[in-house]
Amino acid sequence: MIGAEHGPLDRTPGIRPRPSLWRRLDAAARTCFPLAATALLLLVLAAPLGLPAQAELLPAVALACVFFWTLFRPASMTPPAVFVLGLLADLLGDALPGTQIVTLLIAHGLILRWRRSLVRQGFLLVWLAYCGITAGAAAFAWALGSLLSLSLLPAAPAVFQAVISAGFYPALAIVLVRTHRGLAAPEQA
Amino acid sequence: MIRLSISARQALAKLTLPVLIAAAFGLLLLGKADTMLAERVRMALSDTLVPIYGVLAEPLASARRVIESGERLFAVARENDRLREENERLRKWQAVALALDAENATLRANLHWIPDPAVTYVTARVVADAGGEYARSVLLSVGPNHSVTKGQIALDDRGLVGRVTEVGARSARVLLISDMNSRVPVTLEGSRARAMLIGTNGPRPRLMYWPEGTPPVEGERVVTSAEANAFPANLPVGTVHYNASNVAEVEPAARLDRLEIIRLFDYGLHGILPPEAARTAERPNLERPILERQSPEHPVPDRIADRQPTTVADRQQTMTADRQQTTADRQQTMTADRPMDRRH
Numbered sequence: 095m096i097g098a099e100h101g102p103l104d105r106t107p108g109i110r111p112r113p114s115l116w117r118r119l120d121a122a123a124r125t126c127f128p129l130a131a132t133a134l135l136l137l138v139l140a141a142p143l144g145l146p147a148q149a150e151l152l153p154a155v156a157l158a159c160v161f162f163w164t165l166f167r168p169a170s171m172t173p174p175a176v177f178v179l180g181l182l183a184d185l186l187g188d189a190l191p192g193t194q195i196v197t198l199l200i201a202h203g204l205i206l207r208w209r210r211s212l213v214r215q216g217f218l219l220v221w222l223a224y225c226g227i228t229a230g231a232a233a234f235a236w237a238l239g240s241l242l243s244l245s246l247l248p249a250a251p252a253v254f255q256a257v258i259s260a261g262f263y264p265a266l267a268i269v270l271v272r273t274h275r276g277l278a279a280p281e282q283a
Numbered sequence: 284m285i286r287l288s289i290s291a292r293q294a295l296a297k298l299t300l301p302v303l304i305a306a307a308f309g310l311l312l313l314g315k316a317d318t319m320l321a322e323r324v325r326m327a328l329s330d331t332l333v334p335i336y337g338v339l340a341e342p343l344a345s346a347r348r349v350i351e352s353g354e355r356l357f358a359v360a361r362e363n364d365r366l367r368e369e370n371e372r373l374r375k376w377q378a379v380a381l382a383l384d385a386e387n388a389t390l391r392a393n394l395h396w397i398p399d400p401a402v403t404y405v406t407a408r409v410v411a412d413a414g415g416e417y418a419r420s421v422l423l424s425v426g427p428n429h430s431v432t433k434g435q436i437a438l439d440d441r442g443l444v445g446r447v448t449e450v451g452a453r454s455a456r457v458l459l460i461s462d463m464n465s466r467v468p469v470t471l472e473g474s475r476a477r478a479m480l481i482g483t484n485g486p487r488p489r490l491m492y493w494p495e496g497t498p499p500v501e502g503e504r505v506v507t508s509a510e511a512n513a514f515p516a517n518l519p520v521g522t523v524h525y526n527a528s529n530v531a532e533v534e535p536a537a538r539l540d541r542l543e544i545i546r547l548f549d550y551g552l553h554g555i556l557p558p559e560a561a562r563t564a565e566r567p568n569l570e571r572p573i574l575e576r577q578s579p580e581h582p583v584p585d586r587i588a589d590r591q592p593t594t595v596a597d598r599q600q601t602m603t604a605d606r607q608q609t610t611a612d613r614q615q616t617m618t619a620d621r622p623m624d625r626r627h
Contacts, residue, residue, distance in 0.1 A: 141336045144347060173300045180307065185328045191321040192311030199304045206300075242315055 127277055128170040132159040132179055140186040147258055149187070153194060154259035155266065156183040157231055160198050161224055162270045164205045165213055176202045193238055197231045204230075217267070225260045232256035399515070404548040405430065407455070412542070419462035419484055420448070421542055423455045431455045434513070436548045442519040442536025443467070443507060444545055455547070459539050460520070461488050468511050469520055469533075471497070472504040480505070480520060480533055486540065487524065487532040499523040499531045513555040515548075 132155075139152045156179055163171035180195030187194065204227065205212070212223055236252035287295070314321040390396075407423040421444075425431050437444040437457045445465065449456040460467055465482035471493065478493035490499050499505075503523040509516035521533040 137332065137335075140332070141339050141343070143343060173303045177303045177307065181310075185325050190311065191314035191325070192307050195307035196304060196311060199300065199307055203300050203304070238311075242311070 124277065124279060125170050127273070128159070128163040128167060129175045129179070131273070132156070132163070133182055135159065136179070136182050136186060147254075150255050150258040151262065152187055153183055153189075153197075153235075153255065154228075154262050156180070156194065156198060157201060157228060157259055158224070158263050158266045159270070160202055161205060161227060161263075162267065162274075164202050165209055165220070166274050168206060168209065171202070173199065173202060189235070190239065190242060193235055196238065197235055200234065201227050201231055217264075221260075221263060221267075224263050228259040228263075229256045232259070400551060402515075402548050402550055403430075404546045406544060406546045407431075408544055409542045410454070413456065419459040419465075419482065419539070420445070421457050421459065421545070423457060423545060423547075425450075425453060425455050427453055429453075429455075430549070431547055432549070434553055436514060436518065436550060436552075437545045438518065438548060439537045439542055439545055441538065442521060443514075444537045444539065444542065446513075447547060457545065457547075460535060460537075461486060461539055467514065467520065468508040469505050470508040470516070471499050471523070472506055473500055474503075477508055477510060478505075487526070487534055490523065490531040490533055493531075501525055505533050511555050512552050515550045515552065 135155055136152060139148065139155055145151065160171060160176055160179060164176075176198050177195055180198040181191075183194040183198070184191045208223070212220060215223075232252040232255045235255075236247060236249060240247045391398075405425070407425045409421045410424040411422040413420050413422045423431075431447060431450050433447055433450055435447045437446060443460060445457045445459040445462070447455050448458040458465055460480060460482055461484065462482045463484045465480075465488065467480040467488075469478050469480045469490070470476070471478060474497040476494050476497040476499075478499065479491050480488050481491050482488045490505070493499060501523055505520045505523060507514040507516060507518040507520055519536045521535040521537075524532050524534045526532050
């Protein structure tokens with residue numbers, strides 16, 4: 095990515111500082127920021143904070159972060175990163191291990207497919223798309239749980255999860271948009 | 284670093300997601316097949332995280348305290364208003380109580396009232412609900428060197444529970460007011476009418492033998508009566524409730540179905556001692572031997588009221604007999620074990 099700046103396909107030609115070691119480290123840190131910040135957020139949410147609906151907040155935050163970073167900075171939210179986040183969410187929560195990984199990876203794939211048209215839309219449409227994703231994720235997790243336990247699980251917790259997840263997104267998006275433009279932007283390194 | 288062609292790198296990038304999804308499914312199945320493995324991994328993660336959370340807990344708790352105190356500060360004004368209003372109301376009641384207290388004191392002084400003796404009590408834990416299909420009683424653990432005697436009154440934190448019927452070296456049995464053998468003289472608080480509270484083994488004992496013209500009123504409070512010198516007056520028993528077949532019952536104030544701690548009050552009353560349950564003979568260890576009880580050195584006090592007469596006529600006879608009982612009568616030593624015999 096940094097090497098490409100000096101190649102023949104330099105999209106933004108101009109004068110820029112030489113890529114020194116520190117600059118490269120800074121860029122790498124900014125690239126890794128979404129993954130690290132999301133992991134840290136998950137760890138903090140697993141702490142006994144005593145928040146209302148904290149158990150539902152953890153998967154909601156994981157999905158929202160994966161959604162946002164996949165949409166706006168796919169280079170920072172690669173499939174392995176999603177895998178790691180899913181694993182962490184699974185181990186911190188008490189669902190069957192693997193459920194979150196599969197859900198997040200599928201959501202990640204879907205967003206990647208739609209991102210070209212979605213990334214140009216305003217906040218409201220993005221949120222709507224997120225609502226769709228979270229409803230699908232809740233339905234998928236419910237179906238997976240029912241299948242693996244070979245019994246029909248009650249649907250109310252899944253609905254609650256989807257509602258919490260969709261409702262929490264705008265609050266999280268305000269912070270994420272800030273970091274997207276500031277802390278997590280490698281081009282500012 | 285291995286140099287790959289652009290097309291190979293693109294193919295690899297496209298493959299990552301499906302491969303990872305497959306791996307996730309594999310993990311899912313593995314976790315389902317070997318739940319111990321998933322648990323171990325989860326516990327390992329928790330073990331590393333717990334010290335961190337432990338360090339976090341203190342500032343978190345203080346933050347929560349700050350938030351809580353802030354919330355309380357907001358609620359203080361409303362709470363203050365409520366308390367002031369309540370205080371106003373209670374002050375009125377206090378005035379009433381003080382006036383009544385003063386009036387009571389003057390009346391007593393004028394009447395040469397014999398003051399009620401000071402009451403001692405012990406508290407004991409219920410260790411067994413010894414009731415069965417045909418008996419309602421509880422077993423208390425009273426420890427060695429106890430001062431529990433037969434006839435002491437058992438109350439829980441809300442009301443009358445029953446009376447001590449058997450006393451052993453470390454335990455005591457309390458016959459509940461809901462037992463079929465239980466007879467408690469009571470007063471209906473509204474009309475001051477006397478009645479008998481008769482256990483049925485059901486949850487609500489029955490009210491009987493109230494004077495003509497003063498039927499118990501639904502919801503009326505029922506307290507013990509000092510009649511027959513078996514109970515002190517005015518212990519709360521419960522409230523009147525008419526059941527579906529219009530029989531006056533008493534909803535006990537005490538929680539008879541979940542007794543945990545019971546206070547045993549010694550009012551020094553030995554008017555009528557509770558019956559020894561027929562079970563005593565089967566458990567001679569709980570009591571002094573029967574022979575000793577019947578010997579003249581240990582006169583057995585009278586016990587009549589709680590024996591179960593079989594017919595209504597019998598019951599009424601018992602009642603009238605109880606009413607006519609005098610102190611002299613009570614002091615007589617009784618040798619026969621069947622109290623009804625003496626009456627006929």
